Amino acid sequence: MIRDKISVSIQTLRWKCIESRAYSKRLHYGRFALSPLRKGRADTIGIAMRRALLGEVEGTCITRVKLENIKHEYSAIIGIEESVHDILMNLKEIVLRSDSYGIREASIYIVGPRNVTAQDIILPPSVKIIDTTQHIARLTKSITSDIRLQIEKNRGYIIHSSNNYQDGIFPIDAVFMPVRDANYSIHSYGSGNEIQEVLFLEIWTNGGLTPREALYEASRNLIDLFIPFLHGEEQNIDGMNNKKGSNMLPFPLSHVLTDTGETKEKIAFKHIFIDQLELPPKTYNSLRRANIHTLLDLLNYSREDLMKIEHLEKESVEQVLEVLRKRFAIDPPRN
């Protein structure tokens, strides 16, 4: 009996892509099988994978748009059939693919009259447009227009509740969900005690990722979530070789960080955002304006550099340094 069970588990798990099809540029379909699995396991993996696919996969989207000479999105531009808001919504629909994190810039420069589609976007090298036929605007007069875009990679969706941006910048409530839908089914075979299962995973994506990539990314993200369990409680962070792992640590990190290697520290700092430092809003805002978002960014600045930042006064700088010293036992690098 026991031997049987062992023999089952000895068999190596294999996955296979059974079907892969692109119905259109925006609808990719993939069907994968994982076998052999012991009874009940397929369910464990299936539901976890489905949830990870739907919730944990990252996507790229346009998050901010800068339009010149436009006061607000509820206005119309002479010579364009769409209102500004419609153009923003069309931009939201654009599916992008990007390998790099962080904010990227793109732009559209158009001369009418013509139809503007996603093809007209001038992209940074690491970003690609999936469906270039996506309609953006229809220009009916000979006007020129310059649109600047900000592209971000993220997961889930964002809703800008307040938008304190300067004139002409319009945030878009972006949806970074490349997986449109996911499903799994279980087929068992064998009989008696040797029931084995095959897990079929079906993935529909919007083209920002192929189903195969989505599967890869979802499983990687899922694994990342389990990694903390591989280490004992309160254990030294040394064993952790993944950047996501450090994200899970309780705050503050000072006692852990003191004896980590230089690179690890950097990775960890990258994931501590400055809003966690509990700085006064004024200081926080000026840091943000200077494009300082994470601790890592902050550490690139010396005390003198910080002084040079606009609207950041001397006391504030001291305050920032104080926080760094207290919480992380770090001194800013000197020039």
Place this chain on the structure above:
Amino acid sequence: MRLDENEGAFTIPEFGKIQFEGFCRFIDQGLMEELHNFPKIEDTDKEIEFSLFGNEYELAEPFIKERDAVYQSLTYYSELYVPARSIRRNSRKIQKQTVFLGNIPLMNSHGTFVVNGIYRIVVNQILISPGIYYRSELDHNRINYIYTGTLISDWGRRSKLEIDVGERIWARVSRKRKISIPVLLSAMGLNLEEILDNTHYPKRFLFLLKKKERWEREEYLWSREKAILEFYKKLYCVSGDLVFSESLCKELQEKFFRQRCELGKIGRRNLNQKLNLDIPENEIFSLPQDVLAAVDYLIGVKFGMGTLDDIDHLRNRRIRSVADLLQNQFRLTLGHLEDTVRRTIHGATKRRSTPQNLVTSTLFKNTFQDFFGSHPLSQFLDQTNPLTEIAHGRKLSHLGPGGLTGRTASFRTRDIHPSYYGRICPIDTSEGMNAGLVSSLSIHAKIGDCGSLQSPFYKISERSREEHMVYLLPGEDEDEYYRIATGNSLALNQGIQEEQITPARYRQEFIVIAWEQIHFRSIFPFQYFSVGVSLIPFLEHNDANRALMGSNMQRQAVPLFRPEKCIAGTGLEGQAALDSGSVAIATQEGRIEYIDAVNITSSINGDTVRTESVIYQRSNTNTCTHQKPQVRQGECVKKGQILADGATTVGGELSLGKNVLVAYMPWEGYNFEDAILISERLVYEDIYTSFHIVRYRIEICMTSQGPERITREIPHLDAHSLRHLDENGLVMLGSWIETGDVLVGKLTPQTTEESLCTPEGRLLQTIFGIEVSTARESCLRAPIGGKGRVIDVRWINRVDDSGDNAETVHVYISQKRKIQVGDKVAGRHGNKGIISIILPRQDMPYLQNGIPVDMVLNPLGVPSRMNVGQIFECLPGLAGNLMNKHYRITPFDEKYEREASRKLVFPELYKASEQTANPWVFEPDHPGKHRLIDGRTGAVFEQPVTIGKAYMSKLSHQVDEKIHARSSGPYARVTQQPLRGKSKRGGQRIGEMEVWALEGFGVAYILQEMLTLKSDHIRTRNEVLGAIITGGPIPKPDTAPESFRLLIRELRSLALELNHAIISEKDFQIDREEV
């Protein structure tokens, strides 16, 4: 019977027709009629004569466009010019001149008016037609039946004739006072001989007289003066001796006969008909003959001759439309004008004056301004969505002047009457106090002359079996005389000749008779219903109460960003959208030359037509109206083609909601009691996102200290809250406003004494001797929940009649609201609920193909509410979604076959499952139900679940507008308790039951706190603030709160003293205390 023959096909009359037909009647006939009645006016010396040429009146084209009127807060009107003539007899000079009489607000193409920049609509009133109605009723002892005849005047005043138990006949003029008929008749000018000659029952009259004491008979029966005196005494309860005089007679004429007895044309016709009289139609007052004939009829009724009337019957009702209301106003104003001309003409004899000098134009302006501003039937147009607008114009109200009131109307008048069929919708009415009093016109009904309601039917010709359309009036000799089939011959059992029977309506009853005996048949299954109700698919499966809610809630649906057509509809969506005027339509055929978001230009043969589209405009109810072009540049369009879709139309069809995947299953109690749980997809894909444009306004007034000033420099406020102001002190276009931000910076001048009252002012004054600012800030700030984007700032400068310059600043803020917990959503079947939770899509139950459900409704909401239509709707919804089909389903298909709807729905599902190769869509074991899987665990739910695409809309009841909290605020004057309601910054009432709850928990201190220092204990509530700030102990209320003291005072005014006394145990000393 009216035979409006319109051979062949019929169309549903335009929904807004009822309004502009009324207005056209006023412009075409009403104006002319009234102007024609304007008399020639002469001064006392007969030197000048003034007259109007009524039939040559002219209405000038309005000099501003309707949209500009809205924009500038003006009235959309037209100027009325009438030629007038003045003749001077002594100099034989005739002056003819076209005079400007005044402004008449014009109706726009949607049937609404624009008054002071606000859309208003005049609701049609339904009231009892003038005439006489006979009834039998119980007397005040509730034992005997007495017979009464109620005479109703044109103005709705009633007087009653009644025969009492003692066989005497009275005319009851008010609840308490009654006058004997012989007195009334002789006061009206008949003598005994005439009475006896003209009545059918002379003996009864003699009997009446015998009952009187002898002297009375002799005294006044023969003289009119005496009768009038007696009448006057009775009417006004004057005791003592009165002397007859002409003035008294005139007063009686004015007060009684004019007001109570004016019948009007309709009344005269009704009276002639009822009493079989032959009095000319222009005799609009009731004559003694009428009263005599009415008394005769009453006696006849007592003997069982004649018929009693059903006062709720539509035959006895009439519609008072815009035309009548405006005509009345116009008549009144002409009356005033007559008076003013009479006054001015007197002084004009010496001066040289033109006809224009004699008339004033302000009269009309004021009357119409007052009428549209304050008349209860001129209402603020509800513009939540286009359907609301149409439905508002088609309302019939029993309320208003001359009508009923919500408190006094009986159940009988609120009930549906058999004569409503095809004329007034039996379903569509408001809920609550006005139930049954505000109803809605059926889609096919039209208003005939004299304000009667007509409904069309197909007449089935005896010989040729051909059908043609006929409009029928309500009434016994009209539609009740005929047998009217409710269906058509298709529903008959074709095979068997003997079984060709059909249900029909005959004399207010439903009977089942042979098809051969049918005179008419109805023309459309939706004929009986209003616009809102006829947009509900599978209506026949719904309980009427829920259908009512469904039609009412469709009117509250908010226009959504990116609307969607319904998959299962009734086919009336197109007309509803078209008639609402929210779509832009090509006025002529042509080629589209140019198109952008603001306008569309088309041209044919060189002449161009420019259609301006509406972009993000505010409606009366803060929703957003918007048009999106639907044609391409270079395209050729036909006349009547849709150029641009409105905010709630798609392809010219009304679309008030979205098709979402619903499942009827419980989910962790989150849909208990009509709560609804939704998927996050509805949030991030902007499925239920709507725009709301709110207008904030501030007036700039003149104060005693000088004018108020709009400025950026406001010393009282910090720079942060002023950051959006431009150099003039107005908010900048496009700025993002948060709660508390200043929209308009305004300073109100103040005297130095006033400003010294503030502590800081005094401090500055004493220390530095600085002159403190002499102004108080009175800025316009964004209220709580008022965040959004400023899309427009308007400075409106208006000079009113007195020459004052009224300045107002309007700030328009647009908000984009996503759906959130607390919003109300509803389907079309009265299935409404509040969002209770928003789940991530991976947590929602999902179908076998992995698609998560969008909305989870409670199945227990269906059986007790009996709105099964929602289930029927969602199944073709699912099929249509898969096959990319839209269904337009006529209701009442069950009359053709049993279970017809089910037979319609299941094959569609089957087809869908075959076509799309999805076997799970139709499973024969449980058709229409599916195995769902829990998104959290992956476990299959125990039971198959009904799922489908339902058409749900977001209603205008949103948390953002309702959320409210109070920490401190105003108190009621008398009770000193906090006020009620959000608008008054009120609190939540701790009522009886809430007190019980607290008592039940035994939380004595909390209860005491609630009832005293948080409410009406004045001393402690003032002290508590200081105590909180200083951290001291919370004061303890030891006296009675204010409302208790109020109770004591009220008891005292009833002479009851309430005091409390403490008797000491030791020395029995009584210690009284004043409460």
